[in-house]
Amino acid sequence: MISLSTTALNKIHPSHGLSPAELDSVAPRLPKYLQNIHNRQQGFYSDEVLGSSLASSVDDSAEELFEKIQFFADSVEGKYESIVVLGIGGSSLGSIALREAFGHSVGGTFPELIVLDNIDPDLITETLESVELEKTLFLVISKSGGTPEIISEYFFFSKVIKDAQLPVRQHFVFITGPKGILREEANEKGIQTFPIPENVGGRFSVLTSVGLLPAALVGIDIRKLIRGAKKMRDIFLNKDAKVNLPFQLASIQYLLLQKKKNINVMYPYAHKLYRVADWFRQLLAESTGKRHAENGEEVFTGITPIAALGATDQHSQNQLYFEGPNDKLFLFVKSESFENTVHIPVPKRKNLEYLKDTDFGELLLLEMEGTKGALTEVDRPHITISISSISEEDIGELFLLFEGATAFLGEFLNINAFDQPGVELSKNITRELLLKRKK
Amino acid sequence: MISLSTTALNKIHPSHGLSPAELDSVAPRLPKYLQNIHNRQQGFYSDEVLGSSLASSVDDSAEELFEKIQFFADSVEGKYESIVVLGIGGSSLGSIALREAFGHSVGGTFPELIVLDNIDPDLITETLESVELEKTLFLVISKSGGTPEIISEYFFFSKVIKDAQLPVRQHFVFITGPKGILREEANEKGIQTFPIPENVGGRFSVLTSVGLLPAALVGIDIRKLIRGAKKMRDIFLNKDAKVNLPFQLASIQYLLLQKKKNINVMYPYAHKLYRVADWFRQLLAESTGKRHAENGEEVFTGITPIAALGATDQHSQNQLYFEGPNDKLFLFVKSESFENTVHIPVPKRKNLEYLKDTDFGELLLLEMEGTKGALTEVDRPHITISISSISEEDIGELFLLFEGATAFLGEFLNINAFDQPGVELSKNITRELLLKRKK
Numbered sequence: 072m073i074s075l076s077t078t079a080l081n082k083i084h085p086s087h088g089l090s091p092a093e094l095d096s097v098a099p100r101l102p103k104y105l106q107n108i109h110n111r112q113q114g115f116y117s118d119e120v121l122g123s124s125l126a127s128s129v130d131d132s133a134e135e136l137f138e139k140i141q142f143f144a145d146s147v148e149g150k151y152e153s154i155v156v157l158g159i160g161g162s163s164l165g166s167i168a169l170r171e172a173f174g175h176s177v178g179g180t181f182p183e184l185i186v187l188d189n190i191d192p193d194l195i196t197e198t199l200e201s202v203e204l205e206k207t208l209f210l211v212i213s214k215s216g217g218t219p220e221i222i223s224e225y226f227f228f229s230k231v232i233k234d235a236q237l238p239v240r241q242h243f244v245f246i247t248g249p250k251g252i253l254r255e256e257a258n259e260k261g262i263q264t265f266p267i268p269e270n271v272g273g274r275f276s277v278l279t280s281v282g283l284l285p286a287a288l289v290g291i292d293i294r295k296l297i298r299g300a301k302k303m304r305d306i307f308l309n310k311d312a313k314v315n316l317p318f319q320l321a322s323i324q325y326l327l328l329q330k331k332k333n334i335n336v337m338y339p340y341a342h343k344l345y346r347v348a349d350w351f352r353q354l355l356a357e358s359t360g361k362r363h364a365e366n367g368e369e370v371f372t373g374i375t376p377i378a379a380l381g382a383t384d385q386h387s388q389n390q391l392y393f394e395g396p397n398d399k400l401f402l403f404v405k406s407e408s409f410e411n412t413v414h415i416p417v418p419k420r421k422n423l424e425y426l427k428d429t430d431f432g433e434l435l436l437l438e439m440e441g442t443k444g445a446l447t448e449v450d451r452p453h454i455t456i457s458i459s460s461i462s463e464e465d466i467g468e469l470f471l472l473f474e475g476a477t478a479f480l481g482e483f484l485n486i487n488a489f490d491q492p493g494v495e496l497s498k499n500i501t502r503e504l505l506l507k508r509k510k
Numbered sequence: 511m512i513s514l515s516t517t518a519l520n521k522i523h524p525s526h527g528l529s530p531a532e533l534d535s536v537a538p539r540l541p542k543y544l545q546n547i548h549n550r551q552q553g554f555y556s557d558e559v560l561g562s563s564l565a566s567s568v569d570d571s572a573e574e575l576f577e578k579i580q581f582f583a584d585s586v587e588g589k590y591e592s593i594v595v596l597g598i599g600g601s602s603l604g605s606i607a608l609r610e611a612f613g614h615s616v617g618g619t620f621p622e623l624i625v626l627d628n629i630d631p632d633l634i635t636e637t638l639e640s641v642e643l644e645k646t647l648f649l650v651i652s653k654s655g656g657t658p659e660i661i662s663e664y665f666f667f668s669k670v671i672k673d674a675q676l677p678v679r680q681h682f683v684f685i686t687g688p689k690g691i692l693r694e695e696a697n698e699k700g701i702q703t704f705p706i707p708e709n710v711g712g713r714f715s716v717l718t719s720v721g722l723l724p725a726a727l728v729g730i731d732i733r734k735l736i737r738g739a740k741k742m743r744d745i746f747l748n749k750d751a752k753v754n755l756p757f758q759l760a761s762i763q764y765l766l767l768q769k770k771k772n773i774n775v776m777y778p779y780a781h782k783l784y785r786v787a788d789w790f791r792q793l794l795a796e797s798t799g800k801r802h803a804e805n806g807e808e809v810f811t812g813i814t815p816i817a818a819l820g821a822t823d824q825h826s827q828n829q830l831y832f833e834g835p836n837d838k839l840f841l842f843v844k845s846e847s848f849e850n851t852v853h854i855p856v857p858k859r860k861n862l863e864y865l866k867d868t869d870f871g872e873l874l875l876l877e878m879e880g881t882k883g884a885l886t887e888v889d890r891p892h893i894t895i896s897i898s899s900i901s902e903e904d905i906g907e908l909f910l911l912f913e914g915a916t917a918f919l920g921e922f923l924n925i926n927a928f929d930q931p932g933v934e935l936s937k938n939i940t941r942e943l944l945l946k947r948k949k
Contacts, residue, residue, distance in 0.1 A: 159821070159822060159825045160822075160824075160825025160826050161825070163822075164826065188822050189781055189819065189821060189822045189874075190821055190870045190873055190874050190877075191780060191781040191782075191848070191870065191871075191874060192848045192849075192850045192851060192852040192869065192870040192871045192874070193780075193781065193782060193848050193849050193850050194781040195850075195852050195870055196849075196850040196852060217861070219864075219865065219873070220821060220873075220877075222856075222862070222865070223854045223856070223865060223870065223873065226854060226855050226856050226857065227852065227854060227855060227870075230855045252859075252861070252862070273825075333835060333837070334773075334814060341630060341632075342628055342630040342632060342633040343630075343632060352826060352827070353825075353826035353827070356826060356827050356829060356830035356834075357826065357827075357829040357830065359830070359834070360829045360830025360831070360832075360833050360834030361829075361833050361834070362832075362833035371833065371834060371835055371836060372834065372835070373830050373833070373834025373835055375773060375816070375830065375834065375835075375837075375838075377814070377816060380628065382598070382628060382629055382659060383598060383599075383602075383627050383628045385599075385933070385936065386598045386599025386600070386712075386792075386933075387599050387603065387791060387792035387795060387796065388791070388792070388795050388796075389932065389933050389936060390795060390796040390799045390800075390930040390932045390933050391795035391796065391798070391799025391812050391814065392799070393799075393801075393932035393933070393935060393936070394799050394800050394801035394810065394812070394931070394932040395795075395798070395799030395800070395810060395811065395812025395814065396772060396810055396811070396812055396814075397810060398772070398814070399814075409630070409631045409632050410631075410632050410635075411631045411632050411634075411635040412631060413631040413634050413635060413666065415662045415665060415666060416665050416666060416669045417661075417662070417665050418665065420691075422656070422691070423661070423691070424945070425658075425941050425944040425945050426658065426661070426662060426944065428947075429944060429947070430631065431629045431630065431631040431634055431662065431666075432630075432631045434629055434658070434659075434662060434944070435628075435629050435630060435631070437940050437943045437944055438629075438659075438936075438940050440939065440940065440943055441936035441937060441938075441939040441940030441941075441943065442936045444935075444936065444939040445932075445935040445936035445939060448935060449932075449935070491829040492829075492833070493828065493829045493832035493833040493884075493888075494824070494825075494828050494829050494832070496832060496883075496884040496887060496888075497824065497828060497832070497877075497880035497881045497883065497884035498880060499880075500879065500880040500883040500884060501876050501877050501879065501880030502864050502880075504876045504879055504880065505864040505865065505868060505873070505876055506863070506864050508867075508868070
């Protein structure tokens with residue numbers, strides 16, 4: 072269960088906050104924006120991805136995929152000690168978020184999940200040294216099937232496996248689109264593949280095979296993830312702005328961008344949710360950072376995301392957040408409960424009275440209240456997203472909340488939230504530099 | 511050896527870049543700013559911290575401290591399997607940066623370094639479960655000796671050690687100032703302590719016991735760290751702006767802040783340097799985020815730092831960096847060499863020609879050139895800080911480069927870079943909330 076608290080926006084100076092009337096003023100746009108989003112034919116909330124009814128129809132393509140993923144995960148249980156994801160950006164951030172949210176609590180016979188999301192030679196060497204090849208499965212993830220970093224890593228580890236005289240088919244699974252180098256390799260070598268729907272972009276793909284297969288392999292309940300996501304999908308499709316949380320979130324982000332809050336700080340107060348903020352960082356940056364509006368006008372728009380962690384970053388960033396430029400909207404994320412209750416055994420001393428009879432979870436959440444209270448006092452806008460617990464259902468809801476909000480934000484900004492035209496430039500320069508090298 | 515490349519600033523549109531003449535225009539301020547910094551009597555570059563001459567005088571207080579630290583580290587070698595730092599903010603970020611830069615390359619008989627920099631009860635529980643208590647040393651780090659998070663953690667783990675009938679003195683070492691709860695505890699229980707100089711703030715303390723003791727315990731050569739730092743200290747004290755790299759860096763940050771580059775993205779292209787960017791994040795945020803100028807004027811100034819990682823964040827943030835608002839200065843950080851050379855074994859295929867005969871290190875650095883080239887084309891200012899290798903000397907230089915630049919930046923902005931008056935507000939609110947709870 073997710074709830075959104077926005078009351079602080081109405082408590083601070085109107086030039087930095089939002090009144091209920093201001094929020095209401097954009098509500099009439101909701102049906103039109105929903106229609107626009109439908110017209111874009113993006114699949115992240117579609118039946119093809121989330122399934123129409125998890126319980127009923129087995130001929131549903133999503134249902135088939137969940138079964139295929141779970142079947143594969145069940146069939147290899149106990150076989151691998153390490154799952155190494157070769158993926159970058161949208162092909163890795165979802166897995167990392169899921170691993171950190173649940174990784175330590177699943178345990179048992181499940182393998183560890185290593186995400187190799189960089190081409191640093193020292194990192195690659197360390198990763199290779201840290202695994203036992205016979206008990207390692209490499210998940211190679213690239214929608215285009217031609218991401219240079221991932222292709223390079225695949226050829227490297229594929230050679231390593233061959234050199235160790237191990238069967239490639241037992242150690243590689245691809246998650247890729249219908250075309251590209253990976254698809255050709257899979258066909259040639261008989262490597263098992265899982266699909267990425269054509270109409271789901273990398274940063275919206277956590278609830279496709281891209282995030283679900285690694286999750287299932289380490290024991291995360293993917294059906295519950297989907298169940299939560301579907302709950303939020305229904306809310307996302309609701310035409311009542313009072314109900315539609317993703318629309319509310321986007322309204323706040325948009326209206327405050329008009330008030331020069333061009334930075335969004337996602338500030339989870341739970342270690343396990345920190346990497347959700349990292350995932351969000353890509354989602355918001357790539358979706359909103361655009362040179363051109365849909366009408367071709369040059370706008371150079373975008374919200375710069377920052378991932379902060381409570382209480383850790385109180386001792387690193389709060390000074391700036393309280394006293395620096397008032398250019399940030401803070402999105403606190405908290406869980407109502409922790410897995411563990413850990414009492415703080417303070418001795419009886421006068422200057423420690425305030426820590427009497429408390430536990431670390433309570434202290435952490437009261438520190439969040441301290442940070443929020445201070446932000447309110449200095450007129451810095453903040454909202455709080457609460458989940459009941461760090462459970463698969465709630466995390467599934469959370470993913471769809473942010474994905475839906477980002478889709479709405481694109482409409483508010485009159486941009487295409489689903490493309491990334493800017494990134495080709497650097498890729499081309501790198502490719503030219505590679506070709507120009509003296510051989 | 512550190513070098514700074516700023517040529518791209520002169521290649522982009524003047525409204526977003528800097529000409530040599532603009533940079534020269536602030537050079538005359540250097541001697542005055544140096545004098546101001548001296549007058550602030552901050553110890554981060556002092557002989558007390560770095561030593562006047564590492565080779566010569568043994569009666570030098572810094573030299574004595576290095577010996578004490580190294581003696582302690584040597585005397586416990588092989589005794590502990592885990593070093594757990596209980597520290598937050600300035601008491602943890604330096605250790606993490608050092609661990610990530612060198613952690614995997616030292617290895618051998620050295621213990622692992624765990625930094626418990628949060629009070630999340632799930633994290634605390636996992637940390638407790640992951641260590642063997644008999645072979646664990648807790649380093650409790652708090653300058654004031656009263657940081658609520660750290661005091662709470664100390665009392666918790668101290669009870670755990672007592673409950674396990676282990677001697678507290680064998681499992682705790684404090685790094686703390688002359689007063690406060692930790693000092694009282696140390697005196698009472700006979701716990702060994704290491705000092706933090708009074709005139710060195712948390713975010714400038716990595717080269718005091720705070721960073722050096724954890725580093726020495728995991729086999730990092732602290733004398734080389736100091737040697738590098740001293741080299742940069744001499745450069746920092748040089749009155750010639752052509753020589754003074756910290757002053758050059760601060761000039762660029764300041765002049766581009768005037769051109770609305772109010773965000774600094776530190777973008778290392780080496781996995782091992784990512785946490786240096788995290789350390790920098792605190793340094794820049796707390797030092798520059800200030801409501802009041804020194805003359806009392808309300809300025810709400812500050813540069814918002816962002817830590818990005820190459821090549822990973824190309825697939826997450828570059829779209830925003832290339833096409834979003836032109837409000838960022840990019841600080842690339844690279845190492846001229848990696849520890850490992852890892853060849854990429856691409857098969858002969860037409861569409862893979864460009865990856866022929868290359869290795870991951872070369873690919874990574876050419877991807878950086880791609881990102882930099884694209885930024886230049888779209889008029890986004892960037893500079894590159896290069897180190898020869900990820901060695902103790904070069905990392906020591908790097909710390910002093912950024913600390914020195916931050917000191918100069920304070921002068922440019924006419925603020926006190928060494929205080930953090932804003933953070934008390936949230937602490938007081940939390941304390942009140944704790945006291946108000948129903949008992």
